[in-house]
Amino acid sequence: MKELIQQSLAKAISYEEYNLLFKKLVAEGTSTGESTKEKIDFTKLNYSRSKRLDKTIKLSEEQIISFQNLDIKQTWLVITEPWCGDAAQSLPYLNKIAACSNNIDLKIVLRDENPELMDSFLTNGSRSIPKLIIIDENQEVITHWGPRSKAATKIVVDYIKEHDRVDDQLKTNLQLWYNQNKGEAIIAEMQDFVLSEKGSEVI
Template sequence: MELLDWFNKGLTTEEYTAGMKVNKEEMNKIYSEYSLSNEEKEKIQVIKNKGLKVIVISEDWCGDAMLNNPILLNLADEAGIEVRFILRDQNLELIDQYLTNGTSRSIPIFIFIDQNGKEKAVWGPRAEMLQELVTSERSKLPDQESPDFKDKQMEMYMQLRQRYQQEEELWHTVAGSILAVLSKIE
């Protein structure tokens, strides 16, 4: 399938949100509480009204999607970008074209296309600074063979999840990362 076919097959934001069973409240909270800074509004002018569309490969259970999707949706609202969601687990054929580090089906992945379906940019699954944060937190975990590894890992994920929901600085970090990719679109 071509990217435009994937876009047309995708769920609207309303359909995706209606089908969410996990992280719906948290995603909606971030969406409603995040607002673009003046600098972000300025940067988005470059791609505003370019007729871009974005395919979001996602799943509702993903903590990174909980954070990144509502930021993207706010940027898309401001820039006039049409958004469609493709569920990763039901569409491995698509995600397998966008593996992280060539091996991982990490999400979300944002595929920006033009009106003809030509890929213009890809972003995801995390802003670089967020990746550094996650890597740093993982480095503090005990060895995987340790009896308390699973508990400590779960505790780490819960703490990150709380930060994702509360720290506006992280929201603007994500927005800046997405905008840096979008600014390169000609």
């Protein structure tokens, strides 16, 4: 695992570089991986949503202090893709959190270019993204999180249990929840990791 983490970190990019890629994909009307119309449309929509969040996210003073008080250096490695809707709702918050702390280094890799890494962090057997891997100074995995907060996951699980499918209504419900929650669930779970000596695995 350590060797795989090292290899992944060596080709990881910053949030700024990821946004440049995002912008380029939108300008060229394409997406990462196989450029289907659905992926292209979602890439464009997600770019708009993530840029809006980049401009509007404001952490409270208490939240900022909690992340500033982290005294252990960590790398937050996120597996994602620009066409992923959940990623567009969480990555801007992870970036804002990382910016609060001198001890958090946010890095990003694309899922489909890193299948071995992705397959080491499956969610119920699925390559669900985004997936955040928190790594210590010795490049050992402390914990991981994703693809959604516990609250958002409950919305998805409950809907599938009732309707036995993933459809546009579920996506609409989830988007409305993201808009109302304003990242509080994500921030709270990241605070839990920071306040815990070792963190706790969230599937």
